Amino acid sequence: MHQLTYGDIKAATDRIAGHIRPVTLAPIDPGAIRTAHRDPLDDRPEQPCEVWLALEFMQHTGSFKARGAQNFIQAYRDAGTLPDAGVTIASGGNAGLACAWAARQQGVHATVFLPTTAPAVKIAKLRGYGAEVRLVGTQYADALTACEDFAAATGALASHAYDHPLIAAGAGTLLEEIHQRIPGLDTVVVAVGGGGLFTGVATAARHHGIRTVAVEPDNCRALNAAIAAGRPVDVPVESVAADSLGARRASAMALAAARHEDVHSVLVPDAEIVRARRTLWDHRRIAVEHGAATALAALLTADPHTPHRDLPTRPATQARSYRPGSGEKVCVVLCGANTDPTDLVL
Template identity: 40%
Template sequence: MAITRSHIQSAHTRIRADIRTTPVLELPEGVFGPALNLKLELTQVTGSFKPRGAFNRLRLAGDLSHGVVAASGGNHGAAVAYAAQAMGVRADIFVPEVSAPEKQARIRSYGANLVVGGARYADALAASQAHRDMTGALEVHAYDQPEVLAGQGTVALEWEAQAPRLTHLLVAVGGGGLIGGMAAWHAGCATEVIAVEPETSCALHAALAAGKPVEVPVSGVAADSLGAKQVGAAMFPIAAQNIRTSVLVADDAIRAAQARLWEAARILAEPGGATALAALLSGAWVPPRGARVGVLVCGGNTAIG
């Protein structure tokens, strides 16, 4: 199923009562180098962009009598748990051992049954799908379902209305649901969506080089949110057609971007949430002359101090 602007507009109408319209912050030249527009999706319900896709999937599902199930590094699980609680549905969330304790606590706070096991996201996914097959629960995939992509694409719809003159958008990538939805919104438009990934978790970068989704090793400081070993099949055709630039950043650059967000703007981002900015601060991506740059701060589920 191809994701179009029409799908994303419909998703926004469907879920806008369930989500927050997250703010943007205009920063003048000198704070982070060039003048920037930050989209603060870390202020979304549950602390990341993920409720957009979760609610769109659940609102379209119909029968939820067997509950819902999801695998997650943490943020998606919290979003599904929150959406299920809001709709009065049981949620079983599977996370790997790498999932941050604060993310596990947030999932539990929304009343979900949390199962922790396996070294990486792929292990949690296999366990969640076994649960799905046994119980008939509705699977809410973290990034590889059309309904999820369309929901995540509402970030781009909203941002365009708030800051219509941006020419380049820096977006962190894990499994690709967020950037897939955003690239679908901007397909055929002048605005360029730029993919940013950790050097040690670079599933989209590898897929674009190979011409198809391929498996990559996963590690690093952002592995709990960006640590997909392979991008989704649903997003890859969108990326192959619409993502012209893909850059990688080191863990040290991500940590430095986290620190700069806090020091300069008092924004407490998790590593995945700081990854897009890391591309700019580290020089991995250099804006062309005249660019009007937007940076998505996609998540803030991290410990204080």
């Protein structure tokens, strides 16, 4: 198992420079996010927290996945090892879009496998990028098996939605940009599916002394379950955010990145994810997918016993939200917006 390093992320930063869009950052209105309860003996003046939104859904293909896909294909292009059969990937949608986009940039063919539950908007976009789309099974794991068989039979280069060091390193370039743009950043909050974004972001964050809050839906808790078990394990997948966060198991790289005291694991219910997504629309006219809203839900969910920088971390299986401490600087990653927005317009 390759354990991601900060050097991997720096190499990715250099490799994809000029090929991806720099992240856009927007501050949340002061006072919109409540801070955590403090020790009553703490007589220091309370300072409001400072919360930023990383609008990574404005990235090429509508999600952060473009970073990893560009890094992956560019690395093989630079090494002269891109096969004539092109690239193939199994994806719930966003990684496939990114792979198809990066492949088109490099002039190679992309074959993308998706579960039949993938949103129609993502399938249409995939075909718009020139990819060959194959729908298999009802879960990501089904599509992955078909993709692996295809790669073995054709010699196509097999990419992965999250479990590859080049993919995770590309995702980690996002934190490098955020760190440069928000001096003194304390915490980054990210949604977790299989763990590619989390692995890259947490690895870069740890290098810079920034904590990472890993947020998952109650019923798509692959990383949370891996932390509790001490190894990657299969979990049920049933959530409103399953189309982008519905990995059956987290990567070993993600678990390795999570085994640090500067990482907090948080679970949120679907109702809070829906509410966070609606809040972004009502207050900012931002239409993100449920997976992106999952990260913000951690800061909006009410739980008086939540971890923050001045309190001990609760067990991974119990944390229900994250409340910033007094004066804490937080960045919430809104990772994708490949969604049908019609249910937001009443």
